[in-house]
Amino acid sequence: MKVIEVKGLVKRYDDFTAVAGIDLAIEAGEIFALLGPNGAGKTTTVEILAGFRAPDSGTVSVLGFDPATKGDAGRAWRNRIGIVLQTASDAGSFKVREIVKHFSNFYANPRDVDQVIEAVGLTEKQNSLVLELSGGQRRRLDVALGIIGNPELLFLDEPTTGFDPEARRAFWSLIRDLKAGGTTILLTTHYLDEAEELADRVAVITAGKIIEVSTPALLGGRSTSKATVSWLGASGLESEESDNPTAVVTRLAAQFGGEIPELVITRPTLEDTYLKMIGGQHE
Amino acid sequence: MNKVPGTFKLGLLRGQMEIIQFTRQKEAVVFTIFFPVILLVIFGSVFKDTIAPGVTFSQYFVAGMIASGLVNTGFQNIAINIPLERDMGAIKRLRGTPLPITSYFIGKAISVLASMVVQVLILLIIGVAFFGLNLPSEPNKWLTFTWLLVLGSASSTALGVAFSSVPKNGRGASAIVSPVVIILQFFSGVFFVFTQLPGWMQQVAAIFPLKWLTQGMRSVFLPDTFAAQEVAKSWESGRTALILVVWLIVGLFLAVKTFRWENK
Numbered sequence: 001m002k003v004i005e006v007k008g009l010v011k012r013y014d015d016f017t018a019v020a021g022i023d024l025a026i027e028a029g030e031i032f033a034l035l036g037p038n039g040a041g042k043t044t045t046v047e048i049l050a051g052f053r054a055p056d057s058g059t060v061s062v063l064g065f066d067p068a069t070k071g072d073a074g075r076a077w078r079n080r081i082g083i084v085l086q087t088a089s090d091a092g093s094f095k096v097r098e099i100v101k102h103f104s105n106f107y108a109n110p111r112d113v114d115q116v117i118e119a120v121g122l123t124e125k126q127n128s129l130v131l132e133l134s135g136g137q138r139r140r141l142d143v144a145l146g147i148i149g150n151p152e153l154l155f156l157d158e159p160t161t162g163f164d165p166e167a168r169r170a171f172w173s174l175i176r177d178l179k180a181g182g183t184t185i186l187l188t189t190h191y192l193d194e195a196e197e198l199a200d201r202v203a204v205i206t207a208g209k210i211i212e213v214s215t216p217a218l219l220g221g222r223s224t225s226k227a228t229v230s231w232l233g234a235s236g237l238e239s240e241e242s243d244n245p246t247a248v249v250t251r252l253a254a255q256f257g258g259e260i261p262e263l264v265i266t267r268p269t270l271e272d273t274y275l276k277m278i279g280g281q282h283e
Numbered sequence: 284m285n286k287v288p289g290t291f292k293l294g295l296l297r298g299q300m301e302i303i304q305f306t307r308q309k310e311a312v313v314f315t316i317f318f319p320v321i322l323l324v325i326f327g328s329v330f331k332d333t334i335a336p337g338v339t340f341s342q343y344f345v346a347g348m349i350a351s352g353l354v355n356t357g358f359q360n361i362a363i364n365i366p367l368e369r370d371m372g373a374i375k376r377l378r379g380t381p382l383p384i385t386s387y388f389i390g391k392a393i394s395v396l397a398s399m400v401v402q403v404l405i406l407l408i409i410g411v412a413f414f415g416l417n418l419p420s421e422p423n424k425w426l427t428f429t430w431l432l433v434l435g436s437a438s439s440t441a442l443g444v445a446f447s448s449v450p451k452n453g454r455g456a457s458a459i460v461s462p463v464v465i466i467l468q469f470f471s472g473v474f475f476v477f478t479q480l481p482g483w484m485q486q487v488a489a490i491f492p493l494k495w496l497t498q499g500m501r502s503v504f505l506p507d508t509f510a511a512q513e514v515a516k517s518w519e520s521g522r523t524a525l526i527l528v529v530w531l532i533v534g535l536f537l538a539v540k541t542f543r544w545e546n547k
Contacts, residue, residue, distance in 0.1 A: 050379060052544075075287050075381040083379035088372025093307040094300070105296050106380045108287045129307075145376065 001028045003184045009058035011044050018044040020208035031179050033199035034188040041208040042188035046157050050083050079108050082151030084142050092131035100144050107149035120144045136167040156187045192270050206278045220273035232261035290383045297390025316402050319348040320409050327414040341414040346504040347473035350496035352402050357395045357439025359464045365447035366456040374544045392440040428503045434527045435496050441534030448541035467493050492530045495523040
């Protein structure tokens with residue numbers, strides 16, 4: 001079943017085209033990442049899918065409804081989705097538990113308040129004021145408010161920006177738990193490792209267009225690209241690109257009669273592939 | 284599957300949160316609740332004359348302060364706070380949930396009414412204790428007082444939400460909203476006896492709700508003999524109610540039509 005289906009989506013702001021005709025199809029239960037540099041159109045896409053903005057053209061279906069004109073289905077539709085937008089600074093004078101409890105009242109079948117607070121690792125902070133939280137803790141509260149309604153579909157817009165490595169690992173494990181519980185997740189990120197770690201499929205987006213949709217392992221023909229074999233030859237450092245590095249190494253071993261000096265075999269990292277794809281626009 | 288909770292029930296829960304939020308912002312509490320008291324202390328100490336037989340200026344001024352408290356707490360606070368809430372992403376977050384926008388408005392109105400009740404109590408206690416304020420004894424005056432407070436809170440809230448679309452962002456909101464309120468207070472006879480103002484000021488003021496709220500509050504706190512000194516030689520209670528209801532409807536219509544969840 002398709003949870004999200006988008007065809008020919010376009011969104012312009014005055015002279016600037018933020019989204020220049022994208023197609024997407026996201027299946028129930030998958031984690032789908034929109035990966036791209038800042039300004040690529042990720043947030044605009046998410047905000048259209050979450051019903052915050054109307055597109056200029058194209059068709060959009062999210063959980064069977066057009067988010068822009070869902071009409072009477074509005075509240076029932078919102079009841080089924082959770083949204084974590086980019087950084088907000090609201091709710092400062094509420095306590096953590098107070099605000100999570102309050103948001104739980106909005107939904108027909110909310111999750112247990114204490115379990116959600118525990119899942120995002122804020123149990124010790126539950127009686128602290130929101131304005132006393134660190135940046136990472138605040139972001140985890142955003143996630144708590146996004147999942148308290150027990151959504152079928154969760155939007156996460158750059159969820160881990162500003163996290164330290166430990167907090168990111170904890171966050172990733174939370175997202176995997178949500179997936180295990182059957183939640184479909186659309187995630188935007190400009191972190192490659194995040195997309196690689198979490199996503200079942202990745203769409204690389206740049207300048208408002210999707211340039212490839214793939215699994216992280218196959219992105220940019222990465223699994224089939226040539227390996228580089230390098231070694232210290234008679235005239236200094238030598239290297240050779242090959243589809244069959246083992247054959248090259250065997251040949252070299254015969255040539256050197258054993259150990260090959262300073263042998264290194266490399267394949268392009270996801271980062272190399274990605275940077276090549278977005279044409280050096282990564283900042 | 285359970286149903287999504289009702290709009291009014293969520294409105295009450297929003298009201299509770301708005302009140303919690305308000306009471307934790309100490310400066311806002313002090314300013315909103317005690318500012319009318321401070322003004323009463325200043326004006327009550329400066330003007331010790333009677334403005335009519337048996338009517339002290341303090342008596343007149345308390346009526347005006349309660350009426351303008353409705354405008355400060357409702358219209359002014361809300362028209363300044365909603366742009367700030369937009370800046371902070373609070374409204375955008377709520378919009379992403381099944382919370383109906385009506386519940387958000389109801390919550391605002393409830394917090395205005397709650398703050399007004401506290402404000403009025405403090406103002407009346409200080410007035411009686413230090414400035415010789417006489418409280419009305421007739422039950423029907425308290426009935427008038429009650430409907431003025433409820434209708435005044437509702438229309439002031441609705442107009443505040445409607446006007447919150449005017450400021451572009453939270454930083455500029457106060458500079459745009461406050462002058463409107465201060466001018467309205469001078470024109471509407473809060474600080475001076477209304478009938479002593481120039482005719483054109485009286486006519487401008489008569490378009491807006493504050494003039495009618497102050498006149499309504501005078502009908503509660505001043506003796507009925509004073510009615511003869513009003514512009515129409517009467518309290519005009521019926522017309523006051525009608526004009527407040529019209530402004531409530533206009534406010535609600537504009538609020539729903541112009542409400543934005545983020546700043547331009």
